[in-house]
Amino acid sequence: MNTSTTAGQPPVPPSPRRHLLALGALTSAAAMVLSGCASESGDGTSASTTITELDYYTDEQGSAAWHEALSTCENQTGVTVERQEVPPDQMLQQVLQQVGSNSLPDLIFIDNPQLQQVAETGALTPLSDYTIDTEGYYDSITEAGTYEGQLYGLAPGVNGLALFYNKTYFQEAGIEPPTTWEELSSAAAELTTGDRYGLAFSAIDGEEGTWQFLPFFWSNGAQLDELDSPEAVEALGYVTGLVEEGSVSSSVLEWNQNDVADQFVAGHTAMMVNGSWNLARLQEEQELDYGVVPIPVPEAGDEPVVALGGEVGAIPATDPESQEAAAQVLDCLLSPDVLMDWSSSHAYVPAREELAQTMAEDNEQMAPFVEEVATARSRTSELGSSYPDTSSALIKAVQSALVGDQSPAEALATAQESVAGES
Amino acid sequence: MTSTQALPAPPTQSRRGGRPRPPRRSRTGLGRPWVALGFLLPTILYVVAFFGYPIYYNLSMSLRDFTVRSFYTGEAPFVGLDNYTAVISDPVFGQTVLNTVLFTVGSLFFQFVIGLALAVFFRHNFPLSGLLRSLLLLPWLLPLVVSGALWKWILAQDYGVLNQTLEGLALVSSPVPWLTSTEWALISVTLVNVWIGIPFNMVILYGGLQAIPESLYEAAFLDGAGPWQAFRNVTLPLLRPVIAVVLMLGLVYTIKVFDVIMVLTGGGPAQASETLTTWSYALSFDEFAFGQGAAVGNLLIVVALVFALIYLRSVRRSMKEEQ
16 A cells, blocks of 8 residues: 555655554464364365265276276265375374364275274264165175274275296296295295295385285284294294295395385296285286285195285264265175176275175186185284284384394294283 | 663654664664564464474373374373383383484484585585585485485395495495395485485585685695694684584484485384384384374474574574674
8 A cells, every 4th residue: 555655765664564564464374374264164064965085095006996986886876976095004194183183084995904993083983874785795804894893894895915926937947836835935945046036025014014924924823912822933933934045035124015016027036925906917017927826824734814905995973964975885885796896907806705706716816815815814803903013013023033133933022022011 | 672662752863863873773663562572473373383282282192191092082091101101111212212323423423524525625616616516415405205215226135226236346245235134224224314414514514614714724824734734723613603503403403304214214124223203103103102102202302402402502602702
């Protein structure tokens, strides 16, 4: 206003302009605060036929497959779904933050061992509140979605770990894919050459590493409530031996499962322990001739016990209308047709037993995964929401033994002590 | 405040002409307390909202049994200092503190020595020195996560550039497990952090060197001082205030380094490169012991605060000296 008149005159009387400035600073600060509040309260009043959904399918194939499943269900239910994606390792933090600020999306798809953590907060609603068909699922899947007797989450598809092997290398060496630990270590040793390792897996710190070790741990009869049992020590001793013999690179300590798949695709490893979702990616590698067999077991005749993987859909307590709309979408995602299409394109095992059998018959590479799901174990079934503590202690013990800091027995004893000390 | 308040009415042109006053006089318009407050208030609000409250919250969290459930219900029973005793008696604590000290001291020492050497080197202009100097700033300009990811690739055991080079030159017989052995992990993350920190040290020290008058060196050389004596008796003493600033800021920056370690090793393998920051993160977000995570965070804040106070005191002293 008066700036134009005063601008040209050098001796400006200081105070009035500074008042204005100070006032301006104050009002703009206030405006910022107000607008911040306004935009937040705006979210809750959005149209009831639009829901928000959060998942961590951020890889190329997974994201595309999920997008397609969601659009199918948008068409079927008439509910518009606004999708949000976060990287897998930030999922739980994001959800917990949203729990704290009461801003959870209407539908979340979360890694199944984390469901208990979120359900424990009380922010989720049991699925029995809605008309969702919960029949025909594998027991381990409903178990994973259950917290304190109530079903909070269901997965459209699940996954597990199996052994991928490079057929070319196996033919060159004239050996068959291994089925027992003994065969696995001799095959790994035989296939290790100057620029190639026999086997690769992920022993990275965190849940991903635990999940990769559990098939060895559980298949040998060890239990999560006794980390230092002889069976557990034997399992860790076996895995440590593979690294000590040089059949497995000590880089496994820093490889996540994608890195492991990269090594396999590049031909730097003859075998890898990895999940079914990699099939979607490996199909694009024309050059690579590979096969899949179940995880080798300690002795011939043992059953492989892998950890059950996959994401469960859950409905947070928001408002009745959105919850109902979210339930419709979830029910649609779980319906046989959508579930089957999505499972095929993302290379997941359908969570409904019957459909899984159909898939196993049609798809030779999925068959080992389907077979394993029957005996797969949910990670939270033994320990419930205290699983993360144990998981964290276990992978630290695995790392400690793999780098040779401690013997497997010492490392597991330390882990058991730290878990017992905390509870 | 009170002295300026007592002054007579706001200055006008005529008065200033009549009674000579120090130049400070012209700012008396600010003397009115509510005007001053108006300027201060946004800052105060900002500091309270974005620093004060989180610190208060962290402190309160560290004294409670804060679980995932607490986020939703807001219930977190008060447990006194239990979280602190749990953290300190944890077998990992000693190792983590030692790692933090080794990492901080190692980083600071090499960053400073190399930064100072480069600053002295660039003091003399030579062809392309300007270009070289700006190129050396690159590590500082890269986002830390990018640097971390690059170094992870360089240091990879089997197919990393560094190991390939070392093996090609026949300097090592088998690949060095830079990031995957307990002996090397801490050294590797320190190495990368030194690389990241050199530009900061160089830039500040270079600035300090520019302020030293050339005539002093001329005088020193006339008196027969060699380059080393000139450095010891002219450069170092005059650079002392700048050195104090660099070291103190470097310490506060280094002690809180998180991203580099997280990207490179995640604190592993087997917690060999775990520092207080990564441990605090792991406690909170891997084990959901939010109270203990907050306790570790607070211990870090206290350490950083102590050094920040020392820094402020030394700045105040050197300002007095200048006056």
